[in-house]
Amino acid sequence: MARPSDVPIPQEPMSPYPINTEFCDIVCGFGRGSSELGIPTANVPIDQLPSIVEKLPLGVYFGFCRVAKVDSECTRVVKRKDGRSVDYNFGATLNNKDLETWPVVLSIGLNPFYHNKAKTVELHIMHKFSDDFYGAKVKFNILGFIRPELDYTTKEALIKDINTDIEIAKKTLNTPPYSEYSHL
Template sequence: MAKRYSLEETLDFILDQSDSEEGPENTEPDSPEDFTTDTEDEISIPISANFPESVVDNLPADISTGIYYGWARVDNGDIHKMVMSIGWNPYYKNTKKSMETHVIHTFKEDFYGRILSVAMVGYIRPERGFKSLDELIAAIHSDIEEVKIKLDLPEHLKLKEQHFLKTPVSTTANQILNGHRL
């Protein structure tokens, strides 16, 4: 069985990845296409954010592929529910592992080039292949509905108030968060 990471362990890992003398690696996508799913129009799921390969490559080796859920915030905006896929997207036969987050909120515009903060608080299911696009779409919508219910539970609502998601985000490399240079 894969190890489950506490919120503090997850946040420490993320912060450790950005702890360098030169500030963080530039994690902004090179183009809007890098920030949204290639299949957005095909599967009718609103905009999602793909984390850069450098983030995915530095995930703990024993983190399971599959569907996670938690909280997300774009820049210094409101905190919203999110669902995240970590894995190979077998329906599309991806050759690289990806980490894709769908913020469950209707934004007036895309959030390309903005800072996305996420806190993973739970795991829904392992990654799996689908025989058809319709089966994949149904699973995505089912995952979103399950997440909406789970994140309304008191034990998950309290995690929405964690310091990590409440700390103002700066786009300067000199900001310090919990003792780590961002």
């Protein structure tokens, strides 16, 4: 499973980890995770995260997260840059299972395959949610680093690496030194 770009993962979280966030907003991104890659992501504003996140190397990380509904009596529709609409339901339709703690693999970077100009933080939560949850909140921790951000020549190579990242994260988070951090 090891790739040349993989960073050795210690047996337990080492400084600067764990990095813990407060609940932050889930916002719409570019819409590529689900539609193009088949790997949905929850995007969060980097300015709502601890300042240390801004200083981390661009790349792929892992940890645990928990989604929370936001009390809202309204919905909101936001237009993406590509013109598609996104319905913000603030997590109103999520079930109790969706609100449990789940493993997460996350990207902090510029996504060079897509030529992004601004740094993004995108979480792939390892759970099949009952519905979309734009506008809800997510709290997460970062427990370690898997690999630096890479550029890809094909979408298939990107998808393959993301799936390998997911497997590495699952395996690591199932070990006792890491699973102890699942209580958010």
